[in-house]
Amino acid sequence: MAEGFDSALLEKIKNGETGAFASLVKRYQQKVYQLCLSMVGPAEAEDAAQSIFISIYQSIRKFEERSQFSTWLYRVAANHCLNLLAKRKREKTDSLDLILKHTGGQLPELTSADVTLARLAEKESVRSILGKMAEEERLILCLREIEGFSYQELTELLDISLDLVKVRLFRARKSFMRIAKESNK
Amino acid sequence: MEHESYLLLTHAYFDGELDASASRELERHLLGCPDCEAELDELKNARANFAALAKAPVPFGFKEKVMRRVWDLAPSPAPKERGHWLDWLGLPAWELAAALSVTLLVGFYFAFDYASARTQRSENALQISLGYDSAGDYAMEETNDEL
Numbered sequence: 321m322a323e324g325f326d327s328a329l330l331e332k333i334k335n336g337e338t339g340a341f342a343s344l345v346k347r348y349q350q351k352v353y354q355l356c357l358s359m360v361g362p363a364e365a366e367d368a369a370q371s372i373f374i375s376i377y378q379s380i381r382k383f384e385e386r387s388q389f390s391t392w393l394y395r396v397a398a399n400h401c402l403n404l405l406a407k408r409k410r411e412k413t414d415s416l417d418l419i420l421k422h423t424g425g426q427l428p429e430l431t432s433a434d435v436t437l438a439r440l441a442e443k444e445s446v447r448s449i450l451g452k453m454a455e456e457e458r459l460i461l462c463l464r465e466i467e468g469f470s471y472q473e474l475t476e477l478l479d480i481s482l483d484l485v486k487v488r489l490f491r492a493r494k495s496f497m498r499i500a501k502e503s504n505k
Numbered sequence: 506m507e508h509e510s511y512l513l514l515t516h517a518y519f520d521g522e523l524d525a526s527a528s529r530e531l532e533r534h535l536l537g538c539p540d541c542e543a544e545l546d547e548l549k550n551a552r553a554n555f556a557a558l559a560k561a562p563v564p565f566g567f568k569e570k571v572m573r574r575v576w577d578l579a580p581s582p583a584p585k586e587r588g589h590w591l592d593w594l595g596l597p598a599w600e601l602a603a604a605l606s607v608t609l610l611v612g613f614y615f616a617f618d619y620a621s622a623r624t625q626r627s628e629n630a631l632q633i634s635l636g637y638d639s640a641g642d643y644a645m646e647e648t649n650d651e652l
């Protein structure tokens with residue numbers, strides 16, 4: 321039923337009815353935005369979610385419906401978030417290198433603005449715990465806990481075996497609980 | 506089975522991903538293993554935390570912002586301004602110019618034809634009513650409408 325609705329919309333969009341894409345956005349915006357919020361954080365979540373829908377629109381004619389549309393959408397979304405995080409990590413390293421270069425190897429002290437930011441992050445405890453997890457573990461945990469995907473769906477979405485889904489999810493939850501305990505100390 | 510394996514099973518059990526017989530086996534184990542029981546409680550607590558996260562509302566006007574970007578990319582004409590008003594006809598400039606001059610020529614021909622016919626008629630009518638509207642002007646008005 322749900323997939324039938326998606327297929328009908330996809331056909332319209334592929335036939336040039338651009339307006340039909342709005343229905344698709346409306347249908348999935350909440351889920352995609354939530355995933356972005358948990359994966360990349362509130363500052364970049366909206367931009368990320370917009371970009372995900374734009375790439376979906378741009379490659380929609382290439383989607384041959386071999387898998388469910390929602391699986392494909394989440395795969396695009398997940399990859400986009402992972403790419404963003406990887407880019408952020410690179411930039412962080414770059415800027416740290418730059419700071420060290422300019423300060424002769426000395427790290428500057430935290431300003432009061434930095435401290436306020438750190439405290440704000442603490443308020444959002446679940447999100448801040450997620451932020452401390454490895455990206456792949458964070459992703460599978462969000463897909464399971466927030467998006468509610470079954471193990472079978474996770475194998476398709478992440479393109480990994482059922483055993484690996486079980487193990488990775490187990491590890492992700494252990495990390496989550498460990499970090500939660502540490503931050504409660 | 507090792508306790509570690511049961512721990513892994515506890516997670517699958519929590520997710521409703523164990524078949525009936527595996528579920529029964531785990532439930533038997535849970536009765537005698539406080540560690541696995543505690544794990545199950547922790548999983549429930551963690552999920553409760555996520556429930557709050559899942560309710561974050563989508564930013565206002567999100568869909569509209571996406572669609573504005575989509576219309577900019579769309580290959581079909583978007584419901585937005587698209588350059589000069591003549592572009593609307595979808596014809597190249599020289600074709601438009603040619604079409605326009607043909608229309609004008611034909612228009613003038615008929616206008617002239619109509620005007621002279623009208624003058625003749627009004628000359629006849631002048632004998633009946635006092636025509637202070639010049640036949641020529643009238644004809645021009647009509648041809649204007651035709652054009």
Ligand SMILES: [Zn+2]
Pocket residue numbers: 508511512534538540541542
């Ligand atoms: Zn046990």
